[in-house]
Amino acid sequence: MARIGVIGTGYVGLVTAVGMATLGHEVVGMDKDEGKIRKLKGGEPPFYEEGLEDYLKRAMEEGRLRFTLSTEEAVKGARYVFIAVNTPMDDDGSADLSQLLSASRSIARALDGFSILIVRSTAPVGSLDAMVEVMREEGKERGRDYELAYNPEFLREGTGIYDFLNPSRIVVGADTPEVAEEVMSLYEGINSPKLTTSIKNAQIIKYASNAFLAARVSFINEIAAVCEALGGDVWDVAEGIGLDPRIGRHYLRPGPGYSGPCLPKDLMALIRMSEEYGHFPHFLEAIHLRNEAQKRRVVWKVKEALGGVFTGKTVGVLGLTFKPNTDDVRNSISIPILRRMSKQGARVKAYDPMGGENAKAIFGDAVEVYNDPYEALDGVDAVLILTAWEEFAKLDWDRIRERVRRPYIVDSVGIFRRGAPEGWRAWTVGKGDLPSPEVSPESDV
Ligand SMILES: NC(=O)c1ccc[n+]([C@@H]2O[C@H](COP(=O)([O-])OP(=O)(O)OC[C@H]3O[C@@H](n4cnc5c(N)ncnc54)[C@H](O)[C@@H]3O)[C@@H](O)[C@H]2O)c1
DSSP states (O other), X not given: OOEEEEEOOSHHHHHHHHHHHHTTOEEEEEOSOHHHHHHHHTTOOSSOOTTHHHHHHHHHHTTSEEEESOHHHHHTTOSEEEEOOOOOBOTTSSBOOHHHHHHHHHHHHHOOSOEEEEEOSOOOTTHHHHHHHHHHHTTOOBTTTEEEEEOOOOOOTTSHHHHHHSOSOEEEEESSHHXXXXXXXXXXXXXXXXXXXXXXXXXXXXXXXXXXXXXXXXXXXXXXXXXXXXXXXXXXXHHHHHTSTTTOSTTOOOSSOOOSSSHHHHXXXXXXXXXXXXXXXXXXXXXXXXXXXXXXXXHHHHHHHTTSOOTTOEEEEEOOSSSSXXXXXXXXTHHHHHHHHHHTTOEEEEEOTTTHHHHHHHHGGGSEEESSHHHHHXXXXXXXXXXXXXXXXXXOHHHHHHHSSSOEEEEXXXXXXXXXXXXXXXXXTTBOSSOOOOOOTTOOO
């Protein structure tokens, strides 16, 4: 079994560290965030992931996993060093490599033998060349002191550890087959398709996979709008499309648009990367533009439900995370939508089953975040559902109806696709056969 260091213990790094320890390797996870490391040393994940805490505790108790704030401690003696720092979106849409390069510098200084540095962060073509340059500045030569590999992560947030242990595929990119095979051997025991290729191909595989998922979401949102116009029902239509095995059902769920920490930034980075190398990807641009339009469409639907003005109205929002079963609000679709409503004069009250605390830090005073859905919806003029949490359908909608000013739901995720609760009027994404909203705010629905 191998000795592994993991630099960055966020969603991807922590899942990688826990997953590798579960496979039997000896792992040291490192992060520069003291709060995260303090929690992890106590066996507590700093964010919610189904099942992760049990695996984490077990690996720590069995002595195969520990955490540190020191790069030296993680890197020294480690034949393999995974790098899982963030590569967020820069101002121009390209990937910001500052965390990756700063982590590379610290690793270069800490290297005491030969290590294979395995980049797990989503990193654009050309970024590993920049790493080599930083390593050289610190006196470390590729081939002599270290080798590089790229091992993209395809996990879905919320079910990360399950996905690590049951992946759709494992892709390892390296510039020699020996390095690729060696890195792949770390995953022995996992039964899934395994692909070794060049670093560049592995990077493009990661970006193209996320662009494809984004394309499916934009596609079905387009068809949802077509259904609304033609009087169809996108929920039946999506099922009918997805039953074709050549198409499949995944990512064909209409909604307020894709969002979250990966899809938007990876699509934009792929667009910028292509442009930098002289190709202008109009199709990829269209995916992005369709997503922007969907956000505006949802805001417009709320405005329409309020009689055309936000000023003086209160909107109650259910769902702030970018998808259900996570507490992650980073780059969630709720952020631009709620800010837009607030800027146009609406008072915005909101509830999320898990993301409330993270949302408070993001929205500040612009949004009132409640820990109780009934309080969040008390006295509102319209309810906007933005995340498909199952519990929203099970709320006591009779009780809520008695406390709202107008019983109107803008259901952007389709939890009421089979019909609104009794006494409520709803717009459901992709359904063209429901009554159109009342335009007068005073009207009695
Ligand atoms: N979140 C996902 O679902 C997901 C899925 C696949 C790929 N990815 C990619 O994986 C990468 C990481 O994403 P994430 O969501 O885990 O990010 P994250 O922000 O949750 O985690 C990054 C961690 O790296 C730490 N860090 C930053 N610089 C450091 C340094 N120099 N030394 C030590 N630690 C440092 C941060 O403190 C943070 O804890 C990104 O490139 C992302 O695109 C994410």
